[in-house]
Amino acid sequence: MARLQMSAQARTVLGKRVRRLRREGLLPAVVYGPAIRGVQAITLSTREFERVYARAGSATLLDLTIEGGRARPVLIHQVQHDPTRRNLVHVDFLAPDMQADLTVAVPLAFTGEAPGATEAGGLLTQVASELQIRALPDRIPAALEVDLSALTEIGAQLTAGQVPLPEGAALVSPEDEVLARIDQPVVEQEPEVEDAADSEEIDRTAEGQETAEPTAEGAGDRDDSGDNA
Numbered sequence: 500m501a502r503l504q505m506s507a508q509a510r511t512v513l514g515k516r517v518r519r520l521r522r523e524g525l526l527p528a529v530v531y532g533p534a535i536r537g538v539q540a541i542t543l544s545t546r547e548f549e550r551v552y553a554r555a556g557s558a559t560l561l562d563l564t565i566e567g568g569r570a571r572p573v574l575i576h577q578v579q580h581d582p583t584r585r586n587l588v589h590v591d592f593l594a595p596d597m598q599a600d601l602t603v604a605v606p607l608a609f610t611g612e613a614p615g616a617t618e619a620g621g622l623l624t625q626v627a628s629e630l631q632i633r634a635l636p637d638r639i640p641a642a643l644e645v646d647l648s649a650l651t652e653i654g655a656q657l658t659a660g661q662v663p664l665p666e667g668a669a670l671v672s673p674e675d676e677v678l679a680r681i682d683q684p685v686v687e688q689e690p691e692v693e694d695a696a697d698s699e700e701i702d703r704t705a706e707g708q709e710t711a712e713p714t715a716e717g718a719g720d721r722d723d724s725g726d727n728a
Contacts, residue, residue: 502562502572503551507543509566521545526587530563530573532594541565545587552578558605559641563592572597572636595636602671604629607662607678608642613650615681621653622682630659630678634668645678656680 510527512520517527526545531538552575555561562570576593580586595601606629616623630643643662650657660674 502560503555504562504564504570505543505547505551506564507541507566510540510542512542513540521586521588526590528590528592530565530571530592530594532573532592533596533599534571534594539565543590548590549587556606556641558603558639560636560639574601574603574636574639597636599635600633600669601636601639602631602633603639604631605640606642607645609645609647609679611646611648613647613679613681615650615652615655619652619681620684622684623647623650623679624682625679627659627676627678630662630676631671632664632668633671634665638665638667640665640668647679650679650681653681653683 507528510520512527520527520542524545525542526548528541528543528548529538530541551561555575557575557578560572560574563573564570571594573592573594575590577591578587579589581588607627609625613621613623615621632639632643643664645657645662647657649655649661656677657679658674659670659672659676659678662670662678664670
């Protein structure tokens with residue numbers, strides 16, 4: 500399968516002056532790694548990068564061409580966003596050694612339906628969104644598929660060790676790391692509502708007790724009257 504393509508230009512504008520590049524729709528970036536010497540500063544189209552990044556993510560090998568030169572395989576290593584406006588501000592590309600294994604985080608793609616949720620009435624909880632694997636750069640998949648159909652009952656779970664890996668790839672995450680599970684739904688108990696008839700009966704009983712018991716002041720008046728007589 501052909502790799503996604505991305506083109507860039509060498510960059511001489513550095514420091515705070517790169518703000519002007521962003522206003523022009525260009526994205527500052529750097530390329531580094533074992534396959535090149537030092538760090539190379541570049542710029543590329545922000546729109547083109549967003550399009551490719553939406554398809555490739557950070558685990559897919561790309562072909563980066565700088566000023567019409569030879570295409571170089573790279574990975575999107577780090578993406579920086581403005582903390583307030585969330586727009587792209589900078590990208591790091593990694594040029595890996597194609598003959599050496601690389602440890603990367605690969606996103607999970609959950610597929611199918613979980614019978615434990617659709618039939619048994621459980622609650623599907625997706626615990627993880629990626630797995631760490633180790634593989635040659637050209638063997639790293641864009642995503643790892645996780646089949647939910649094995650979750651057939653409440654309490655069932657899928658772990659990292661159950662996910663099929665591409666040939667030549669090894670799992671770095673713990674094998675018993677839970678990726679998805681079927682939980683018992685939590686049933687909220689409705690608060691008890693006091694019966695209106697019981698409430699009225701309690702009120703009438705309280706009123707009757709107040710009427711039947713004389714006050715201390717009233718009892719003293721009657722005693723005084725008796726003495727005077």
